[in-house]
Amino acid sequence: MANSAFTFTIKRTALDENYVPADNTRITTNFANLARGESRQENLRNTLRMIDNRFNSLAHWDNPRGDRYAVELQIVSVEMSVAPGEETDSFPLIEILQTTIVDGQT
Template sequence: MTTENFTFSITRIPFNEDYRPADGTRITTNFANLARGECRRENLRNTISMINNRFNDLAHWDNPSADRYAVELDIISVEMHI
């Protein structure tokens, strides 16, 4: 068995209304599709709002007004060079 040397880099991009996918991002990536086109910012706001609403719905036991929590997401990418 042989092992090859490799290097890698990890990047983190916040998923918020300012998110812009990298040029090389596949068009089949759902978050990237939301962030393209004329309505990109509105799409992202709506998606983030939906995520927050669903999370708050799950946390109903201590969140009667369903607005206590906000979810922050990061998109993590790993690039490997073998």
């Protein structure tokens, strides 16, 4: 009888200016594309600043200078392996972004 068990692995990667996409990250992943090439850190820095600015502009009622909040992002990746314990590679199933809002005042 064949072993048909699956195992799943969850990985978390900080999406910040030091992010480097894994070799098996799809080329259609927007954040991975920002993190490739000569201007990768500048691209990531600008994108993350844009996200922070946009969030701060929406939270204007207690944020008169527009700099109270920061948005931290993590890439959560789920991989699946068929026939665990054997010499098989896992493959990516899904990647999602987990957001955390950091309040610089409190």
